[in-house]
Amino acid sequence: xxxxxxxxxxxxxxxxxxxxxxxxxxxxxxxxxxxxxxxxxxxxxxxxxxxxxxxxxxxxxxxxxxxxxxxxxxxxxxxxxxxxxxxxxxxxxxxxxxxxxxxxxxxxxxxxxxxxxxxxxxxxxxxxxxxxxxxxxxxxxxxxxxxxxxxxxxxxxxxxxxxxxxxxxxxxxxxxxxxxxxxxxxxxxxxxxxxxxxxxxxxxxxxxxxxxxxxxxxxxxxxxxxxxxxxxxxxxxxxxxxxxxxxxxxxxxxxxxxxxxxxxxxxxxxxxxxxxxxxxxxxxxxxxxxxxxxxx
Amino acid sequence: xxxxxxxxxxxxxxxxxxxxxxxxxxxxxxxxxxxxxxxxxxxxxxxxxxxxxxxxxxxxxxxxxxxxxxxxxxxxxxxxxxxxxxxxxxxxxxxxxxxxxxxxxxxxxxxxxxxxxxxxxxxxxxxxxxxxxxxxxxxxxxxxxxxxxxxxxxxxxxxxxxxxxxxxxxxxxxxxxxxxxxxxxxxxxxxxxxxxxxxxxxxxxxxxxxxxxxxxxxxxxxxxxxxxxxxxxxxxxxxxxxxxxxxxxxxxxxxxxxxxxxxxxxxxxxxxxxxxxxxxxxxxxxxxxxxxxxxxxxxxxxxxxxxxxxxxxxxxxxxxxxxxxxxxxxxxxxxxxxxxxxxxxxxxxxxxxxxxxxxxxxxxxxxxxxxxxxxxxxxxxxxxxxxxxxxx
Numbered sequence: 001x002x003x004x005x006x007x008x009x010x011x012x013x014x015x016x017x018x019x020x021x022x023x024x025x026x027x028x029x030x031x032x033x034x035x036x037x038x039x040x041x042x043x044x045x046x047x048x049x050x051x052x053x054x055x056x057x058x059x060x061x062x063x064x065x066x067x068x069x070x071x072x073x074x075x076x077x078x079x080x081x082x083x084x085x086x087x088x089x090x091x092x093x094x095x096x097x098x099x100x101x102x103x104x105x106x107x108x109x110x111x112x113x114x115x116x117x118x119x120x121x122x123x124x125x126x127x128x129x130x131x132x133x134x135x136x137x138x139x140x141x142x143x144x145x146x147x148x149x150x151x152x153x154x155x156x157x158x159x160x161x162x163x164x165x166x167x168x169x170x171x172x173x174x175x176x177x178x179x180x181x182x183x184x185x186x187x188x189x190x191x192x193x194x195x196x197x198x199x200x201x202x203x204x205x206x207x208x209x210x211x212x213x214x215x216x217x218x219x220x221x222x223x224x225x226x227x228x229x230x231x232x233x234x235x236x237x238x239x240x241x242x243x244x245x246x247x248x249x250x251x252x253x254x255x256x257x258x259x260x261x262x263x264x265x266x267x268x269x270x271x272x273x274x275x276x277x278x279x280x281x282x283x284x285x286x287x288x289x290x291x292x293x294x295x296x
Numbered sequence: 297x298x299x300x301x302x303x304x305x306x307x308x309x310x311x312x313x314x315x316x317x318x319x320x321x322x323x324x325x326x327x328x329x330x331x332x333x334x335x336x337x338x339x340x341x342x343x344x345x346x347x348x349x350x351x352x353x354x355x356x357x358x359x360x361x362x363x364x365x366x367x368x369x370x371x372x373x374x375x376x377x378x379x380x381x382x383x384x385x386x387x388x389x390x391x392x393x394x395x396x397x398x399x400x401x402x403x404x405x406x407x408x409x410x411x412x413x414x415x416x417x418x419x420x421x422x423x424x425x426x427x428x429x430x431x432x433x434x435x436x437x438x439x440x441x442x443x444x445x446x447x448x449x450x451x452x453x454x455x456x457x458x459x460x461x462x463x464x465x466x467x468x469x470x471x472x473x474x475x476x477x478x479x480x481x482x483x484x485x486x487x488x489x490x491x492x493x494x495x496x497x498x499x500x501x502x503x504x505x506x507x508x509x510x511x512x513x514x515x516x517x518x519x520x521x522x523x524x525x526x527x528x529x530x531x532x533x534x535x536x537x538x539x540x541x542x543x544x545x546x547x548x549x550x551x552x553x554x555x556x557x558x559x560x561x562x563x564x565x566x567x568x569x570x571x572x573x574x575x576x577x578x579x580x581x582x583x584x585x586x587x588x589x590x591x592x593x594x595x596x597x598x599x600x601x602x603x604x605x606x607x608x609x610x611x612x613x614x615x616x617x618x619x620x621x622x623x624x625x626x627x628x629x630x631x632x633x634x635x636x637x638x639x640x641x642x643x644x645x646x647x648x649x650x651x652x653x654x655x656x657x658x659x660x661x662x663x664x665x666x667x668x669x670x671x672x673x674x675x676x677x678x679x680x681x682x683x684x685x686x687x688x
Binding site: 023026076077100101102103104105107108110111112115116139140141143144154155156157158159160161162165182184185209211212214215236238239240241242243246247248249250251252253265281282283284 | 406411412442443484489514516517520548550552560562563564565567568570571573574583616673
């Protein structure tokens with residue numbers, strides 16, 4: 001099994017420009033069912049690269065193709081409306097890759113789509129998710145990993161690839177890898193993914209890759225300690241060297257000066273360590289800790 | 297982007313939040329004197345205030361009252377050039393002094409944990425609100441506002457509730473609630489992540505005014521606020537020239553104080569690279585995310601920026617080939633070197649991921665004298681640190 005996506009997932013793509021088409025084609029080549037594209041002015045045309053129909057709205061795409069998942073690749077100014085449209089069209093899962101969405105747009109989206117709507121939203125500003133051998137929705141390179149039993153959740157893209165790759169080199173595969181995104185408001189939190197992993201019979205161990213900023217990692221840690229104390233869990237928090245008050249690339253990656261505390265990598269490492277969750281000091285060590293905990 | 301006080305007050309004023317009568321923004325003692333000469337006859341007194349993006353101005357001597365032109369001259373002379381926690385004052389605001397009866401606190405901010413907006417109000421203002429929250433938490437009213445209840449702005453009823461809960465005096469509750477509705481409107485209309493008034497004052501004639509303004513704007517929303525760029529002016533914050541150049545070139549760059557230049561693809565991977573450099577006994581000179589692709593052009597732009605930092609003694613290029621394949625990255629690095637010409641620093645290049653072996657082979661065959669390939673992040677970091685030490 002896997003979480004959030006599997007071989008039966010049917011994907012509609014919102015944003016079928018060059019980037020959207022490029023990644024949709026890769027997802028298709030991986031074996032994902034990419035069934036339609038959406039473009040407000042190209043409804044009725046053919047999406048040649050994907051040999052799929054184009055619809056003017058998500059609702060029409062859902063109606064005609066049975067799409068249950070949307071991948072959002074539209075530019076940031078249009079992302080709020082694209083996500084709201086997908087939700088109102090009744091898709092079950094929305095994967096928003098787009099970077100640079102205003103935080104007030106996400107406040108509105110989170111409230112309607114996630115808090116009140118109950119739709120699974122992953123991202124924005126995320127690489128998407130992959131369940132090796134089954135489905136790849138987003139921009140994660142599929143060929144650096146393989147099917148297995150470690151669930152991986154991360155706020156970062158390339159850093160996740162790095163850890164997935166090191167695990168693969170040690171012969172360790174992945175059940176599902178979810179990039180939750182680096183923005184202050186994302187639809188799916190660390191804890192949501194970890195709870196889904198806990199309920200997934202195929203996921204035996206969990207690796208998570210956090211960053212400076214916010215306190216999601218700690219909340220996840222508390223839940224792990226209380227609910228799945230026997231599951232092997234290892235973490236890595238990027239940004240031990242990040243100075244306070246500086247945003248490190250991701251909009252959410254900042255240790256706020258005079259903020260609530262607990263936002264630095266060292267504080268997160270200490271807090272999680274006290275909960276019995278080992279947090280590595282670099283990506284290679286995280287992979288090594290996982291390999292040790294799995295006894296391989 | 298953070299605004300300084302006079303900019304925050306401009307933002308407040310155009311959104312209907314009451315502020316003191318307009319003052320003058322001055323960059324010299326002469327300008328401040330001219331402003332005082334103009335304002336004093338009506339105002340009786342002016343306040344000269346340092347315009348810097350750091351808290352604690354008052355304690356540092358950055359805010360002074362002047363009752364005469366001479367006092368204004370003296371105040372401006374003392375404040376201009378003053379170093380407040382590393383921020384040198386280049387600009388002062390000369391503003392008519394207000395008659396203060398009481399000081400309160402009021403703010404609206406993005407609430408990361410609650411994923412909504414948060415209004416904070418207290419009868420105790422003009423002091424550090426975090427400190428009040430620690431010593432007397434009952435005096436600080438916090439009210440979360442979800443989007444579903446503020447589709448048309450903050451409802452007046454909610455504003456009334458908040459100022460009553462904060463126990464603002466009956467005489468000013470109406471005015472304060474009205475001000476809060478306007479402040480919330482400003483927060484929404486301008487895509488702010490923080491609008492803070494500390495102190496919010498009650499004047500001796502029972503009006504409420506924003507005596508100070510602290511505003512942070514969401515850079516991601518700049519596309520719908522072309523006018524916000526006008527507030528991005530010189531002299532208001534400590535700026536690193538390299539960070540300015542990076543911003544102009546659209547690169548995610550943060551200047552740090554070490555000697556190993558770092559560039560990589562992906563914010564998380566670059567953060568991890570800084571960590572690994574430190575764990576190997578060095579210090580990174582910068583954070584630089586070159587983004588997804590790694591063309592010769594983007595690599596040359598990024599590398600040229602890193603190398604123009606005189607503190608950089610070696611460079612660690614850390615690329616994980618995902619969709620960008622290893623051979624493309626290798627050609628990107630070599631292409632960048634061709635464009636840049638000679639420079640003294642050595643580059644440690646670590647390539648991993650998709651087609652990394654092919655990429656490494658291309659680098660090995662090129663045998664460029666500046667390039668030192670390394671197989672893993674750890675080895676690359678150790679090597680970059682050693683090369684930086686040798687170059688010192």
